[in-house]
Each structure stands twice: as C-alpha cells, then as structure tokens.
Amino acid sequence: MALYRDRILTVFSLFILFSFLTYADSNFGHYTLRILQNIAIFITLAVSYNLINGVAGQFSLGPNAFLAVGAYTSAIFTLSPEEKLRSFIIEPMLWPLSVISVPFAASLLIAGIVTALVAILMAMPVFRVRGDYLAIVSLGFGEVFQVLANNSMSITNGSLGLKGLYPYTNLWWSWGICVFTVFCTVRLVNSSYGRAMKAVREDETAAEAMGINAFRIKTFAFAFSAFFQGVAGGLLAHLITTISPSLFTFMFTFNLLIIIVIGGLGSTTGSIIAAILITWGGEALRFFEEPANLFGFQYDGVPGMRMVLFSVILILVMLFARSGIMGRSEFTWEGFLGWIKNKLSAMKV
Amino acid sequence: MDLLLDINGLSVFFGGVQALTKFSIQISRGDIIGLIGPNGAGKTTAFNATTGRIRPSEGSVFFCGQKITGWSPPRIARSGIARTFQNIKLYEDLSVIENVMIAAHSSVSYSFIEAILGVGRYSRDETRIKSRAYELLELMNLGEVASEQASSLPYGSQRKLEIARALALDPKLLLLDEPVAGMNPTETREFGEFLLTLRDNLPIGVGLIDHDMSFVMEVCDMIRVLDHGIPIAWGTPSAIRNNPEVISAYLGTDFNGTTVKHAKN
Amino acid sequence: MDLSFALQQLVYGLTVGCLYGLLAIGYSMVYGVLRLINFAHGDLLMVSAYIGFFGIVIFNLPWPVSFAGAIALTALLGILIDRGAYKPIRKSPRINALITAIGVSFLLENLALVTIGGRPKSFPTPQFVSGSIVIGDVSIPTLSVWVFVVTLVLLAICMAVVKRTRIGMAMRALSRDMETVMLMGVDKDRVISFTFALGSALAAAGGIMWSMKYPAVEPFMGVVPGLKAFVAAVLGGIGSISGAAMGGMILGLAEVFIVAVQPEWSGYRDAVAFFLMIVILLTRPTGIMGERLPD
Ligand SMILES: Nc1ncnc2c1ncn2[C@@H]1O[C@H](COP(=O)(O)OP(=O)(O)OP(=O)(O)O)[C@@H](O)[C@H]1O
Ligand SMILES: [Mg+2]
Numbered sequence: 001m002a003l004y005r006d007r008i009l010t011v012f013s014l015f016i017l018f019s020f021l022t023y024a025d026s027n028f029g030h031y032t033l034r035i036l037q038n039i040a041i042f043i044t045l046a047v048s049y050n051l052i053n054g055v056a057g058q059f060s061l062g063p064n065a066f067l068a069v070g071a072y073t074s075a076i077f078t079l080s081p082e083e084k085l086r087s088f089i090i091e092p093m094l095w096p097l098s099v100i101s102v103p104f105a106a107s108l109l110i111a112g113i114v115t116a117l118v119a120i121l122m123a124m125p126v127f128r129v130r131g132d133y134l135a136i137v138s139l140g141f142g143e144v145f146q147v148l149a150n151n152s153m154s155i156t157n158g159s160l161g162l163k164g165l166y167p168y169t170n171l172w173w174s175w176g177i178c179v180f181t182v183f184c185t186v187r188l189v190n191s192s193y194g195r196a197m198k199a200v201r202e203d204e205t206a207a208e209a210m211g212i213n214a215f216r217i218k219t220f221a222f223a224f225s226a227f228f229q230g231v232a233g234g235l236l237a238h239l240i241t242t243i244s245p246s247l248f249t250f251m252f253t254f255n256l257l258i259i260i261v262i263g264g265l266g267s268t269t270g271s272i273i274a275a276i277l278i279t280w281g282g283e284a285l286r287f288f289e290e291p292a293n294l295f296g297f298q299y300d301g302v303p304g305m306r307m308v309l310f311s312v313i314l315i316l317v318m319l320f321a322r323s324g325i326m327g328r329s330e331f332t333w334e335g336f337l338g339w340i341k342n343k344l345s346a347m348k349v
Numbered sequence: 350m351d352l353l354l355d356i357n358g359l360s361v362f363f364g365g366v367q368a369l370t371k372f373s374i375q376i377s378r379g380d381i382i383g384l385i386g387p388n389g390a391g392k393t394t395a396f397n398a399t400t401g402r403i404r405p406s407e408g409s410v411f412f413c414g415q416k417i418t419g420w421s422p423p424r425i426a427r428s429g430i431a432r433t434f435q436n437i438k439l440y441e442d443l444s445v446i447e448n449v450m451i452a453a454h455s456s457v458s459y460s461f462i463e464a465i466l467g468v469g470r471y472s473r474d475e476t477r478i479k480s481r482a483y484e485l486l487e488l489m490n491l492g493e494v495a496s497e498q499a500s501s502l503p504y505g506s507q508r509k510l511e512i513a514r515a516l517a518l519d520p521k522l523l524l525l526d527e528p529v530a531g532m533n534p535t536e537t538r539e540f541g542e543f544l545l546t547l548r549d550n551l552p553i554g555v556g557l558i559d560h561d562m563s564f565v566m567e568v569c570d571m572i573r574v575l576d577h578g579i580p581i582a583w584g585t586p587s588a589i590r591n592n593p594e595v596i597s598a599y600l601g602t603d604f605n606g607t608t609v610k611h612a613k614n
Numbered sequence: 615m616d617l618s619f620a621l622q623q624l625v626y627g628l629t630v631g632c633l634y635g636l637l638a639i640g641y642s643m644v645y646g647v648l649r650l651i652n653f654a655h656g657d658l659l660m661v662s663a664y665i666g667f668f669g670i671v672i673f674n675l676p677w678p679v680s681f682a683g684a685i686a687l688t689a690l691l692g693i694l695i696d697r698g699a700y701k702p703i704r705k706s707p708r709i710n711a712l713i714t715a716i717g718v719s720f721l722l723e724n725l726a727l728v729t730i731g732g733r734p735k736s737f738p739t740p741q742f743v744s745g746s747i748v749i750g751d752v753s754i755p756t757l758s759v760w761v762f763v764v765t766l767v768l769l770a771i772c773m774a775v776v777k778r779t780r781i782g783m784a785m786r787a788l789s790r791d792m793e794t795v796m797l798m799g800v801d802k803d804r805v806i807s808f809t810f811a812l813g814s815a816l817a818a819a820g821g822i823m824w825s826m827k828y829p830a831v832e833p834f835m836g837v838v839p840g841l842k843a844f845v846a847a848v849l850g851g852i853g854s855i856s857g858a859a860m861g862g863m864i865l866g867l868a869e870v871f872i873v874a875v876q877p878e879w880s881g882y883r884d885a886v887a888f889f890l891m892i893v894i895l896l897t898r899p900t901g902i903m904g905e906r907l908p909d
Contacts, residue, residue, distance in 0.1 A: 059712050125895035132651055133895060135712055136848075140841055140888040151881040184465050191464035191471070192450070192457040192478065195443075199451045202440035209400060209434075211426035211455035211518060220461070254720055261713060304727035304833075311721035318714045319702050328442060 006333045014179065025171050033171060037239060039279045040174035041232050044181045045252075046259045046271040048228035051185055053257075054266035054328075055194060056221035057201025062122075062138030063256050065145045066115050066226045068248035070233025072149065074111035075162045075243055077102050083164050090160070091153035104168040108177070108234040115230025116223040123219040130204065134222075142250060149245035161244030162237075169239040177235060181228045186268055186330075188224065197221050201266075251307070255282070258314050262324050270326030282306065351378035352414075353522045353554045354399070354430075359408035361394050361578075368394045369578045371408070376522060376554040381544065383569035383586075384558045387599060391578040392558045393435055396524050399556075400432050401425045413521065427455045431520035433511040435527045435558070441500035445491060445510055448499050449482040452517035485513040489543075504531040509540075524556040529564055537561060541568045566590060574598065618751035623874045624867070629758040629827065631866025632765040636820035637843035638850065638858035639772065640692075640813025646789030646853030647809050648704075650711050654695055654718040655817060656840015660726060660833060662688040662818035663825040667737055677740050685818040692814025693807045701803065719840075726833035734830035743826055761823050768819055769859055772812065776855060781808050789853045842887040848894060865890065 024036060045063055052060045079087075081099050092098065102110070122141060126133045149156040156162070188194050196217045199207040204214050237243050259278050263270025317324060329335075354376040361369040369391040376382045384392050397403040399410055401422040410418045417425055426432075431452070440448050457478070463469040486492045489509040494502060502510060508528055515523055529537040541564055548555060559565050565572065566586040574582040574589060576598040582589055589595055637659060644652045662684045669680030699718050703710050739757075746755040776782035784800040785808065824839065825831050846865045850857030865887055873880045 053709065057707075057709060059709050061716070125892045129895060129898070132708065132712060133891075135651060136841070136844055137888070137891060137895075140845075140891065143838065143841065144885045144888045147882055147885045187465040187467065188461060191459075191461070192454050192474070193461050193464060195447055195451045196454045198443055198447075199440050199454075202442055203438045205402070205422075206434065206438035206440065207451070208422040209402075209426055209432055209438075210452040210514065211423050212451070213421075213423045224461075254716070257713060257716065265709070302728050303732065304724040307720060307724040308728050311717045311724060314717035315699055315714055315721065318710055318717065319699070322703075322706065322710060 002334065009333050017175070017179075021171055021175055035280065035283055037169065037171060037174040038283075039276055040171075040178040041235055041239070042256070042259065042275040042279045043272050044174075044178045044228055044232045044235075045256055046263070046275040047182055047185050047268055048225040048232075049256045050260045050263070050266065050268060050271040051189070051197075052221050052225040054260055054264075054271070055189055055201065056197040056218055057266075058127075058218055058222065059132055059135045060138045060222065060225075061135050061250075061253050061257075062119070062141060062226070063229050064248045064250055064252040065138065065142040066119065066229035067233040067236060067252055068142075068145050068149070068243075068245070069115045069118050070111040070230030071237035071243050071248065072156055072162070072233075073114045073230065074104075074107040074234030075165050075237045076155070077107035077110055078104055078166060078168070078238065079162065079164070087160070087163055088154070088157050090158065093157075094154045097155065104166075104173075104238065108231050111234040112227040112231040115233070116227040119223045119226030120219060123222050127215045127218045127222075139250075142248075142253070145248075146245045156245065159245060161242060161247070163242045165238050165241040165243070167238060167241050169235045174235055174239070177231055181231075182268065182272065185228075189268065193217070193220070198266075254307070254310070258310050261314060261317055264324030264326035264328060266328040267324070267326040267330055269329070269331040270324055273325055282310075351552075352376075353378055353412065354556070355411040356395075356399065357409050357411075359395070359398055359405045359410065361391070361398050361403055361405050367578055369398065369405070369575075370580075372575070372578075372580055373408075374556075374573050376556055378521070378552055378554050379548060380571070381548055381555040381557060381569050383565045383572035384556060384575065385560070385562070385565055385572060385589075386575035389577075390575040392575055393526055394578075395575070396432060396526055396556070396558065399425075399524065400430055423455075426518060429519075429521035430524065431515035431518040431522070432524040433508070433515050433526055433528060435530070437504075437507050437511055439499040439507055439510060439514075441498070443499055444496050445499050445502065446479070446482050446486065446495040448510055449485055449514050449517045450478050452514045453478040453481065456519070482513075482517060485516050486510075488516075489513045505533070505536050508532060520553060522554050522556065526558045527560065528557070529559055529561050537564050540564075544568050619874070621752045623870050625752065625754050625758055627867035627870035628863060629755075629761050629866070630869065631863035632761045632859075633820050633824050633827070633862070634839065634843050634846045634865050635859035635862025636765060636768065636816045636823075637839055638846035638862045639769075639855050640810075640817045641840075641844050642847040642850065642852050642854065642858040643785070643789070643809050643813045645847065647785060647806060648700070648711075649708065650700065651715060651844065652700075653712070653715040653840070654722060655813065656836035656838075656843065657719050657722040658688050658692060658814050658817040658836065659821035659824060659839055660831070660836040661691060661722065662821035663737065663831045663835065664726065664730065664735075665818075666822045666825065667735055667831050670738055671735075681819075681822050684822055685815050688818035688821070689811040689815040692810040692817075696806060696810045701806075723833050723837070730833070732833060734832040737825040737829040737831050739826055739829060757823070757826055761827075764819060764823065765859070768816060769856070772816065772855055775812070781805060785809055838884060845887040845891045845894075848891065 024033065028036070045067070049060070049063050052058050076097055077100060080101050084093050084098050122137060126137050150159050152158070196207065196212045199210065199212055200214050200217055208214050255278065259274040260271050262278065263272070263274030352375060354374070356372060356374045359369060359372040360367065372391070372395055374382065374384070384395060386392055394403065398405045401417070401420050401424070405418065408418070409416055412425070412428060412430060415428070417428065420428075440451065457474050459470040459474050463471045483492065483495065486495055489512060491506060491510055491513060494506070499507070499510060508531060512525070512528060529540055532540060544555065545568060547553070557565065557569060569586055572584065572586055572589045573580060574592070574595050581598060582592050582595050584592065637656065640658075641652065641655050644650060644655065665684040665687050666680055669675045669683055670677065673680075675683070695718055699714050700711060703714060743757040743760050746753045747759065748754075776786055781804070784805045788802065788805055821836075842865060843862065846861035847858045848861070849864060850859065850861030868890065869883050869886045872886055873883050
C-alpha cells in the first residue's frame with residue numbers, strides 16, 4: 001500500500017519537475033537557464049561524490065580529474081572529423097580518433113565508461129592497503145591529468161584544448177542525466193551493495209569478517225561514482241563548448257566537498273539540497289569577486305573571497321555542525337507527509 | 350563425528366614477540382569448545398589467525414578438510430566461519446536490522462543492475478534476506494528494536510546483535526570472543542541456555558573465549574587453556590578446574606568458578 | 615651521460631631533494647602521531663615565504679632576523695592550526711579530520727590570495743647565496759651548498775630532539791602507541807603541539823630556501839611541493855624522520871635524473887611523484903604506514 005502511494009507521489013513530483021522545466025525553458029532568460037543547468041550538473045556530481053565519500057566512507061578528491069576525463073572523452077567522440085582537422089594544428093590527431101564521430105548520447109556513455117575504467121586503475125593500488133591513500137592519489141591524479149593532457153598533443157591537442165564543441169547540453173539533457181543519476185544511486189544505496197558499502201565505512205574489519213570483500217566493494221563504489229562524474233564531465237564540456245587541461249581545477253572538487261558536507265556526509269537527499277543551495281548561493285556570492293558599484297561606493301571585487309568564505313564554512317561545519325542539513329537520514333514520503341501533517345496541526349492550534 | 354576446524358601447530362609472532370606457540374585445536378559439528386587463559390594469553394590472536402586477520406608464521410588451519418591458511422578474511426567468512434569481536438564491532442550508525450542483513454551480502458545473487466532496475470532476483474533476494482534477518486533478531490529477542498540505531502542499544506543487546514549478525518552468515522563454525530562480557534548474571538545464564546539450544550538445533554560447531562569461568566565450565570564440552578601463547582592444558586571442564594598447571598597460570602587472578610573481571614574494553 | 619654531467623645532475627637533484635625532505639619530515643611526524651594527512655602542511659611553505667619576503671622587502675629587516683621570524687611565526691601557525699581546527703575533532707571519524715585539513719589548506723591559500731594578491735612576488739636573493747662554486751666541470755650553486763648545510767644541521771637537531779629530549783621521546787612513543795603514552799602520564803596535547811611546531815618550523819626553513827631557489831612567491835606555491843613531500847614521506851616510511859629526509863632525496867634525484875636521461879620527458883616531471891606513489895602502493899602490500907590492525 002505505502003509502496004504504491006510512494007510510487008505515485010514520486011511519479012507525480014517528476015511530472016511537476018517536468019512541467020517546471022518546460023515552463024522554464026520557454027520563459028526564463030539565458031542566465032537563469034544556465035544556473036538551472038549548473039544545478040542539475042552539480043546535483044549529478046554531488047550525489048555520485050557522496051556515494052564514495054559519504055556512503056562508502058573512502059575519502060576521494062578525484063571529481064575534478066574525473067570531470068576532466070569525462071569532458072575530454074566525450075568531446076573527442078562528438079567533434080566532427082573536419083573540426084578535429086582544423087583544431088589540431090600542432091600535431092594531427094591520432095588516427096582512429098581523428099575520424100570517429102558519434103552521437104552525443106553515445107559519447108556520454110563512453111565518457112562514463114572510460115572514467116570508470118580510470119577509477120578502477122586507480123583503485124587497484126590504492127585499495128590493496130588500508131589507509132587514506134585514495135585522498136593523496138586522487139588529488140595527485142588531478143595534477144597528473146593536466147600533465148598528461150598537456151603532453152599528449154595527438155589526443156588532447158595539448159594546452160590548446162578542444163574548441164568548437166556543439167552545445168548539445170540543454171535543460172533536458174542536464175536534468176535527464178541528473179534524475180537518472182539520483183535514481184540509480186538511490187536504488188543502489190538501498191540494495192545489498194549499498195549496505196555493504198556502509199558496512200565498510202562503519203567498520204572494515206567487521207565487514208570483512210561478514211564475508212564482504214572490502215577491496216571489491218570500495219572499487220565498485222569508486223567506479224560507479226566515477227562513471228557519473230565522467231558523464232557529468234561530458235555534459236559540462238558540451239555546455240561550455242571549449243575545454244582545456246587547466247579548466248578542471250581542484251575548485252570543482254572543493255565545491256563538491258562543501259556540498260556533501262553541508263548536506264550531511266552520506267545522505268543523498270542532503271547532497272541534492274546542498275547542491276541547489278550552494279550552486280545558487282555561490283552564484284549570488286559571485287558579487288564579492290566582481291567590481292560593483294554599491295550605493296555610490298566603488299567596490300573592486302576581490303578574487304578568492306568566495307573561496308575564503310567557503311573554506312571557513314567548511315571548517316565551521318566540520319567543527320560545529322558535523323551532520324550538516326540531513327545527517328545521514330534520507331527523504332522518504334512517509335517522513336515528508338508526517339512532517340506536513342505536523343506543520344498543519346501546528347498551524348491550527 | 351564431523352570435523353569442522355582442524356588447527357595444527359599454529360604460531361604467531363608480533364615483531365619478535367611470540368603471541369601464540371604451536372597452538373592446535375579441533376572443533377567438530379555439535380561441539381562447544383572453550384578457549385581460556387589469562388589476559389594476553391593469545392586467545393584472540395588464535396581467532397584472528399583462524400579467520401585470516403593475522404598471518405601465522407607456521408602451522409596450518411583446515412576447515413571442512415580444506416586448507417584455509419593464507420585465505421583472506423572475507424573468503425574464510427564465506428566458507429562458513431563467522432565470528433564476534435571482543436570489543437564489539439557493530440556498524441554503529443546503521444539500524445539493527447541492517448546490521449544483520451549485511452552479513453547476507455555474500456548470499457545475494459542479484460547484480461547491481463538488477464538492484465537498480467528492481468527486477469530479476471532483486472525482490473526475491475531482498476525479501477529473503479529481510480525475513481531471515483527478522484527471524485534471527487526474534488531468536489535473539491531483538492525483534493522490537495529492529496529499526497533502531499545499533500549504537501543506541503544497551504551493551505548486552507549489542508553483544509546479542511553481534512551474534513545474530515554472525516548467524517546471518519549461515520556459518521558452520523561460530524567463533525565467539527567473550528560473548529557474555531558485560532552481560533549481567535541473568536543474561537549470561539540465558540545466553541548459555543541459548544547457546545546449548547542453538548548447538549542442538551543447528552548443524553554448527555562453536556569456539557568460545559570467555560573469562561566468565563562458571564559460564565565456560567557450564568556450556569563447554571572441552572576446554573583448551575593458553576598461557577603466554579603456550580597451550581598448557583586440554584580437557585573436560587571438571588578436569589580443567591582441577592588441573593594444577595591451570596590454577597597456577599591463573600594465580601593471582603580469581604579462578605575457580607567465579608567471574609574474572611578484566612580491564613579491557 | 616658522462617661523469618661530470620651526472621655529478622651536476624646529482625647536485626641539482628640533491629638540492630630539490632633536501633627541500634622535499636624538509637617538508638616531508640613534518641608530514642611524516644604529524645601522520646605518525648595523529649594518523650592525519652595534514653593537507654595544510656604544504657601551504658606553510660607559502661606562508662613562511664611570504665613572511666620572509668615581507669620582513670626583508672617591506673620592513674627592511676636584516677636577513678637573519680627576517681628568516682628567524684618566518685620560522686618562528688610559521689611554527690606558531692602550525693600550533694594554532696592544530697589547536698583551532700584539528701584538536702576539536704580528534705575523536706570523530708578520520709574523514710572529518712581530512713576534510714577539515716583540506717579546508718584549512720584552502721583557507722590559507724585563498725586568504726593569501728585575497729590579502730596579498732595572486733601576482734607572484736619576486737623573492738630577493740641575498741648576496742651570500744648567489745654565485746656558484748666550480749669544481750672541474752661541475753658547478754655547485756652557493757645556494758645548494760647552503761641548502762645542504764642547513765638541511766643537515768636541521769636534520770641533526772631534529773633527530774637529537776626526538777631521540778634525547780623527554781618531549782621528543784614522548785612524541786616517538788605516541789606515534790607507536792597512544793595508550794602507552796597516556797599511561798606514562800605525558801600530556802598528549804603538548805606533545806602534539808610540539809610535533810606541529812617542529813614540523814612547521816622545518817617546512818618554514820624549506821619555504822625560505824625554496825623561494826630563493828624558485829624566487830616566485832604566490833598563494834598556491836605550496837600545493838605541488840606539499841603533494842610531493844607526502845609521497846616522499848611515504849617513501850621513507852611514515853613516522854620516520856630520517857626516512858622522510860631520505861624519501862625527499864630519492865624523489866628529488868628521480869625527478870632530475872629522469873629528465874636528464876630522457877629530455878623529451880621533461881613535461882612529465884611533475885608526474886614522477888605520482889607514479890612513484892603507485893609503485894610503492896603496489897609493492898608494499900602490508901601497508902606503508904605500518905597500519906597496525908586493531909583487534
Ligand atoms: N596486532 C597486534 N600487534 C602486536 N601485538 C599484538 C597484536 N594483537 C595482540 N598482540 C599481543 O599479543 C598478545 C596476545 O594478545 P591477545 O589479544 O591474543 O590476548 P587474549 O588472550 O585475547 O587476551 P584478553 O583476555 O585480554 O583478551 C598480547 O601480548 C598482545 O599485546
Ligand atoms: Mg582477547
């Protein structure tokens with residue numbers, strides 16, 4: 001019964017989201033639409049990042065590198081052969097890649113798969129031993145990606161980057177992928193695989209004593225999360241249409257870290273809420289960094305101000321509000337309806 | 350007689366210190382075998398070496414006729430050895446029922462894609478795991494607190510939950526490291542009775558470490574005594590109780606029937 | 615590769631190696647004591663470089679005063695970071711401490727960006743470190759001689775402190791087993807503060823010499839050296855001071871010699887540390903930092 005009701009409510013809210021997006025698509029300005037797409041991409045990233053950091057408890061600092069891998073992969077696969085001939089001026093592109101061109105959807109899938117494979121390669125040495133090596137290796141990989149991308153001229157076009165990508169990414173693609181990611185992640189977390197990840201997070205020794213292969217489940221969580229980060233990279237590439245090795249800075253990872261921490265490490269719901277808040281709020285905070293004229297006073301924006309604020313928030317949340325918005329709890333229709341009922345009865349009194 | 354566990358001449362070193370010296374033990378189906386000894390005698394180490402957490406420097410462990418020395422802990426667990434920990438290792442932030450369901454992970458036959466789509470063996474497996482977990486919680490009198498957070502349980506219940514979790518693995522051999530530590534006398538007596546019923550109803554063998562002598566003497570068929578990593582005695586409870594070597598090993602501690610309180614969490 | 619070329623590369627490699635080593639020691643000690651990767655450690659190099667720069671250029675202080683000030687203030691900052699950010703969460707899960715460490719690192723970098731600006735400042739090179747000593751075909755920059763001497767002296771002092779003083783011994787004990795130390799009645803927090811101070815002071819000394827060698831002081835200058843120093847610390851066996859110094863040397867030499875042998879690989883120089891880390895992980899399956907299995 002409750003299951004049936006929940007399904008109907010879920011479908012209904014997806015319908016509302018759909019209607020809202022349709023409305024937004026034809027009525028909102030370019031800037032607002034861009035923010036809406038950013039929100040979708042950041043939800044995708046945050047939810048998958050939360051899977052490895054929050055659910056499986058393995059501290060990764062890899063999202064910016066995975067974004068980069070996904071962005072490059074998908075861009076390489078959608079660019080037309082003519083465009084490739086035109087951009088690769090220093091060194092021609094490696095042969096099979098230079099003539100391949102696939103539809104956007106296929107390129108996203110390939111981006112996801114390639115990124116997941118990279119994650120698996122990284123996981124092999126890292127998860128063989130216990131300890132926080134994932135943090136260092138994934139952080140290092142971000143640097144190494146830049147080095148590799150700058151030096152593999154015939155694949156990535158070096159520091160020139162890839163230009164002239166077709167702007168495939170629109171409201172529907174970004175929100176479609178976002179809903180898909182949330183769906184897959186939530187289902188996974190609620191299955192035995194998700195429970196095994198949590199067991200490893202809570203106590204690896206006890207998890208292994210219960211027959212859970214910690215190496216395997218950690219690698220799986222990492223690859224699963226990297227898959228969606230790679231797909232998000234593909235989306236991002238075809239949103240901004242020009243990518244270069246230095247574009248995917250650690251800033252992305254840092255923003256995501258803030259999001260999952262504020263949302264509550266381990267809570268998918270929290271990641272979604274915080275992704276919306278931070279993407280929106282971060283946009284609003286941009287004014288700190290840009291020159292502005294405030295009530296007649298000239299204010300020369302200060303670059304880095306937003307990041308100072310964000311780091312302070314991150315530290316403060318860690319010190320004083322560790323469970324973030326949601327702690328480790330998740331949204332359920334049961335809880336939501338109960339909450340509404342409470343509010344209503346409180347209003348009557 | 351169905352031999353389950355057969356340990357031969359197991360030795361363990363910790364950086365030059367020998368924690369276990371030529372330890373041997375056999376546990377068969379239907380047995381409850383006790384492992385006792387003063388603090389630091391190497392009892393937990395024997396369990397750790399059996400379950401693959403520590404690599405022994407010599408000796409071998411056979412389980413169901415198969416040599417399992419050198420296997421990884423999860424592989425050993427899946428082959429049928431479940432254990433509990435001296436200092437309770439629950440998944441504290443998860444619910445009681447989830448704690449038990451996790452042990453069934455290795456019996457899950459659905460792929461992650463089936464889980465995401467909610468098709469195939471997914472529903473059937475989940476239903477089976479969940480009802481089995483409830484069964485085990487009922488068995489341990491924990492049915493009422495199934496959806497509570499594990500860390501919110503009182504100490505005694507946490508111990509019981511750990512045992513329910515171990516049983517969810519459907520083990521052939523159950524290794525219990527100080528299961529009644531922290532339980533009150535009533536709980537201890539009930540647990541002893543429970544253990545005996547369990548042995549009578551399930552085709553399993555039990556290895557048991559505890560400092561509560563009256564409890565150990567009551568439930569065990571045979572007892573192995575360790576001191577400083579060296580096996581010093583093997584025999585029935587009554588033989589052990591009167592063994593002068595055992596008594597002298599325990600000298601200064603409160604042996605002979607009464608509970609030995611020990612200062613270790 | 616002829617001998618004098620090899621010797622020349624050796625000089626270069628050892629110079630960077632010493633700097634990595636100085637930075638690695640602090641990483642190593644803090645990880646040993648707290649099991650925490652102190653991501654902010656690399657940024658202390660930047661902080662000390664700025665303090666040194668301002669002391670000389672703005673306040674016109676004499677060199678020694680300015681450097682001593684940089685070292686003292688950085689050491690103090692190290693203590694403050696621990697007290698303010700890490701101490702309150704010692705008991706919470708490790709991932710929280712790691713996240714806080716990332717936050718502190720980002721805060722330092724962006725505070726520098728906001729208050730000082732992103733344009734690199736050119737660190738003044740004092741007279742006594744310019745020039746070089748030529749022996750045969752090998753030219754040894756005077757700065758390198760200074761780097762070797764200062765590193766060796768600091769290393770010797772550091773080892774003496776850890777081996778001979780009470781607090782140093784407590785630190786070593788702490789990095790092996792927390793409980794024993796508490797039984798000994800040593801004030802754990804004091805030992806931890808001391809560890810941070812010592813590690814930060816070494817990083818500060820490294821930072822000064824680093825900015826003489828690569829005289830561009832900017833907010834993010836500590837990031838890459840920090841990462842590499844961590845690898846060096848792992849390479850030398852975390853918790854070991856001489857190991858960290860050795861690890862730094864090996865990394866410095868590896869970077870220099872790989873490029874010397876294969877000049878076309880010069881673009882990959884910054885990737886050497888990463889692959890070294892992977893190799894270490896693959897070849898030492900039982901754990902690098904002596905991860906003792908708790909029971
Ligand atoms: N991982 C380890 N590293 C180093 N030494 C260890 C380790 N585990 C145990 N030891 C040492 O091995 C010896 C045996 O320890 P063990 O835990 O097996 O004793 P025990 O018989 O279980 O004692 P207790 O009754 O107190 O639980 C002790 O001296 C202990 O300090
Ligand atoms: Mg024990």
